[in-house]
Amino acid sequence: MNLLRLSSVLCLLTSAVLCLQAAPAPVEGFTAVRTLGGISEYTLDANGLQVLVLPEHSAPVVTFMVTYRVGSRNEVTGTTGATHLLEHLMFKGTKNFNREKGNSVDQLLERVGALYNATTWLDRTNYYANLGKAHVEAYVAIEADRMRNLWLREDDRRPEMTVVRNEFEIGENNPIYALDKEINAAAFMAHPYHHSTIGWRSDIEKVSIEKLREFYDTFYWPDNATVSVIGDITTADALALVKKYYAAIPRAPKPIPQVYTEEPAQTGPRRVTVKRAGKLGVVGIAYKTPAARHPDMPALQVLGSILTSGKNSRLFRALTDKNLTTSVSADIGFFHDPSLTTVYASLAPGAQHDEVEKIALAELARVKTDGVTAEEVSSAISQLLAASAYARDGAFAVASNLNEFISSGDWTLYVTLDDGLAKVSADDVKRVANAYFNEDQSTTGWFIPVTTP
């Protein structure tokens, strides 16, 4: 495998996106920060709003997205799930745009066939639409308006609470999701990654509209947000739109509160067990791994691929190919703060938890002791780079990937991470396995199915 060749192909493939560097053109009302990989970063002088612009003219479509730097990481006991509930309430209207007037965000965007939605995760909340460029301005107007003018009425919270509670219930139906919640809750004692983004049921039910208002008034400000404009639009036009609709919004009146809680060092292995009705078991083994911005992240991604991606991966051969699991996966946490890398093994009929766990641990130990081969590393890098290339075609795909890098705290990783991946060596993989896959920093979970009549 010729890695250089593949890298150059991918560079060509995404040349407009990835490989250009130049100073952004100055635009009145904005401070030009930098241009990297074709993405120009500006700051709106009026209020500190971060703006990323990537012209991409392959289709007459634009994705406009606003990412607020608030997620379930910013919640505490009593308000878990509030970020997500607030995200739902963001669609209930303002005095300017609402269903009664026939110009709500849903009405506008569905009328023009846009694909739109909002999502909440640990570190961020984002709102986006992918739509014909003729309709972009109307969407920007609504998006900017609801940054500060949301109604936030109790009459809206009440029915939306049960909607969100049903979303919680749908998640609870799934054994792996239920297990994942408990693994995270055990692995993090102090840091708010302890609780899942959906929150605890009682908090979803009982958080007051006043608390949600407090949340909104604390975090929904231009200097706590990033606007991304990607697609068939010039930088000048994109910035003009942003200025027109966002410049009048003031900065946050108080500093945005920062999460200062750090997870204390874990000094011994932890275990959780979830017993519920079901048919097949699951084993999850989680290790503390660093934040997305850490230089070891590329090597961890390669390690995850070597362990579980494809038929030649270590755990597929050791478990799935032996009919001990129906699937294996490695979830490499890519977040603002240190999080977890979790290996999941879904048990096949007849397989025992302890046997599967023992084999999985033996495979991890083998990586730590003997390392991995150059061929494994090369193959993993190829898969990761190709997947990255496949996921970069088109405005919406770019936006949804970029969103995760924005929330990690450094959007430029979107451009530079592939370079890091291409440089990962077998020694790097062995080193990070030894650095992070340690029993004393592990949390192991079993989902044990209980047979019901």
Add this chain to the structure above:
Amino acid sequence: MSLLRFSCISCVSWLNTPSSVLRLLSSVTAVLCLLSSAAQAAIADKVTRATVANIDVIAYPTAVKDVVTFRGSLPAGDSLSPDTNLAIATLTGGMLDQGTVTQDKFAIAQKLDAVGATLSFSVDDTMVTFSGKCLRKDVPLLIALLAEQLRTPAFSGEEFAKLKKQIAGRLQRALEQTGFRAGQAFASTIYPPGHPNYAHSTDAFLAALEAATVADLRAFHQKHYGPAELTLVAVGDIDPAALQAEVAKAFAGWSGGTRRLAYEHEFTRLPGSEHTVFMADKPNVSVILGQAVTLRHSAPDALPLRVATTILGSGFTGRLMATVRDQEGLTYGIGARIGNDTFINGDWRIIANFSPELLDKGLASTRRELKFWYDQGVTAEEVARTKTNLAGQFQVGLATTDGLASTILATLHRGYPLSWIDTYPDQLEAVTLDQVNAAIKTHLKPDEFILIKAGTVPTAAK
């Protein structure tokens, strides 16, 4: 995993695929991932279609750089399994990526992984379908592997034994999902045995799985696999002539296969009924309410009924979401759709999720909206809005190589010419209010709807 304000209501696959956040795209994202200028062009004019080695090869170059997406199919799906064993088609398709007569599955996977290419096979009611993605330079490799895997699967006894257990395991895991169980119960109720859309019982399938032999698979492969009705669609940075040359080389000398059987389903009217699949510890109940319909996708009334169904149950402004979710807060997700109508008359259904304690209330609201829609029909304003909505969605779907390839293949499966893709917006525009309201009354009989509830249903016997 991140939480969407609303995701596909029957889709829980994201819960089963924990993976790197970095590369994880939501189901919505996946649909959109490859925008190209082809979205606005006349597709039929840009397609190169040729019969190569008796295969229908369709190439559609787009402005996407270096990425090529493949889709294809041949008729060897479950409905073609012999009467003696209903699992043979699934097993045969499952063996395609378990090694060939010249190399084992690990060697094949290594070749694909080394260049970041993907190639997978699946079996549905009617077809074996394949799906692939690679860089432009790797098209010869992908075509060669596709041909080898379709033509000469090894049918190794060892891999066969493993596959049986894997399929049984995956089925067990699916049985834990309320959505799967509801869908299975619905399809086994509204369709008669022998219908391609009929769902066999789990026990029957597991028994067939156990009884199947390698000889059965070889015989099925010999009979049904061949170029007779093999379609290959390639979209992206593709050179049609070069593609045809690779196909000619890789599939040279292959013959046989069968053409899809025309299946005329006699519509069986059933009385309305309710069925509960009780599942312990499932705090969300999956609900399906609907019936079989006498329409195929290509039937004249199908498009007006789709417009009507969109008005009732698509998006946040659809009547069901606007009332049952937004106003009343009774569900996270509810929608209506027509499906399983590609090759044969399909079904119309409402799909919803309800908490057990809100189940009765949610169902009452759903039936109220259904009744109002059925009795009163829809308005001209709703029809107009829905036309622009559907046209916009269709165009956005075509702006990706995945979307284009899937649409081209589906267009052919539905029996349309490729020009249908270009004329769809005009067909949509021509739909009238009267046609929409008439289609509702003509093709649906709500009094005869079948209701399925799967989950921890409060009143069900435990």
